[in-house]
Amino acid sequence: xxxxxxxxxxxxxxxxxxxxxxxxxxxxxxxxxxxxxxxxxxxxxxxxxxxxxxxxxxxxxxxxxxxxxxxxxxxxxxxxxxxxxxxxxxxxxxxxxxxxxxxxxxxxxxxxxxxxxxxxxxxxxxxxxxxxxxxxxxxxxxxxxxxxxxxxxxxxxxxxxxxxxxxxxxxxxxxxxxxxxxxxxxxxxxxxxxxxxxxxxxxxxxxxxxxxxxxxxxxxxxxxxxxxxxxxxxxxxxxxxxxxxxxxxxxxxxxxxxxxxxxxxxxxxxxxxxxxxxxxxxxxxxxxx
Numbered sequence: 001x002x003x004x005x006x007x008x009x010x011x012x013x014x015x016x017x018x019x020x021x022x023x024x025x026x027x028x029x030x031x032x033x034x035x036x037x038x039x040x041x042x043x044x045x046x047x048x049x050x051x052x053x054x055x056x057x058x059x060x061x062x063x064x065x066x067x068x069x070x071x072x073x074x075x076x077x078x079x080x081x082x083x084x085x086x087x088x089x090x091x092x093x094x095x096x097x098x099x100x101x102x103x104x105x106x107x108x109x110x111x112x113x114x115x116x117x118x119x120x121x122x123x124x125x126x127x128x129x130x131x132x133x134x135x136x137x138x139x140x141x142x143x144x145x146x147x148x149x150x151x152x153x154x155x156x157x158x159x160x161x162x163x164x165x166x167x168x169x170x171x172x173x174x175x176x177x178x179x180x181x182x183x184x185x186x187x188x189x190x191x192x193x194x195x196x197x198x199x200x201x202x203x204x205x206x207x208x209x210x211x212x213x214x215x216x217x218x219x220x221x222x223x224x225x226x227x228x229x230x231x232x233x234x235x236x237x238x239x240x241x242x243x244x245x246x247x248x249x250x251x252x253x254x255x256x257x258x259x260x261x262x263x264x265x266x267x268x269x270x271x272x273x274x275x276x277x278x279x280x281x282x283x284x285x286x287x288x289x
Contacts, residue, residue: 008079010047016059017045023063034058085235090142094133094149105159108223112252115219116172122157128189129153131181170205170255176272183276190273205259206268214254
């Protein structure tokens with residue numbers, strides 16, 4: 001679980017403790033009134049366990065603070081949404097998650113995106129997106145809505161042409177070589193990146209293979225200064241703590257300083273395309289016997 005989720009849990013616990021203390025009720029007494037184990041109150045108030053909706057309602061009821069219930073429940077909901085397992089997000093397929101991205105991307109004026117292995121979704125061709133989402137469907141064993149998911153991902157790209165938006169994409173050179181689909185799919189995708197370089201509101205940087213190590217990182221998307229989105233293996237994380245957001249800004253700045261743009265980036269892309277077009281040595285299984 002991310003630090004921001006734990007901090008939100010601790011913050012909620014602190015608010016509940018303030019409500020209880022303002023009502024001059026001891027933790028033991030609140031536990032007695034609600035039939036709880038005596039240690040439950042301290043575990044909630046210090047963020048060791050997340051209170052249920054009923055627990056929060058019991059605090060408000062027992063402390064004559066019903067007027068604060070709605071706000072406290074909203075806070076709890078935000079904690080839930082900060083850490084969302086893929087099994088829940090993708091329970092009905094890929095389309096719904098793509099729709100969420102449409103909203104986030106359209107609302108952000110400045111979007112910064114780092115990808116170490118793949119091409120960012122907003123820059124993907126339909127064939128490349130098809131190959132990626134098919135893997136997602138197969139791996140997570142979710143309903144197959146491939147066509148709908150790809151269509152929605154392509155719809156997301158409309159935001160690239162909106163005048164009040166700016167985009168800065170940084171990818172590791174590895175992303176040019178990670179195969180999605182086949183060679184033709186990759187050639188088409190790399191050609192798309194070259195076309196993207198001509199867009200005035202889009203900056204594309206590539207961190208070369210031999211760049212020095214500066215800081216540990218993973219893929220992430222920054223929506224203005226409000227939220228960081230991280231796609232983990234089992235869950236999606238939404239980071240909103242200002243302190244953590246500053247760290248991601250610093251990380252992105254480091255990656256930007258290591259990246260190349262313009263003609264230097266084009267040279268790396270063309271090199272990757274040439275590798276795809278070059279004749280390949282046959283595999284041993286393909287040789288005549």
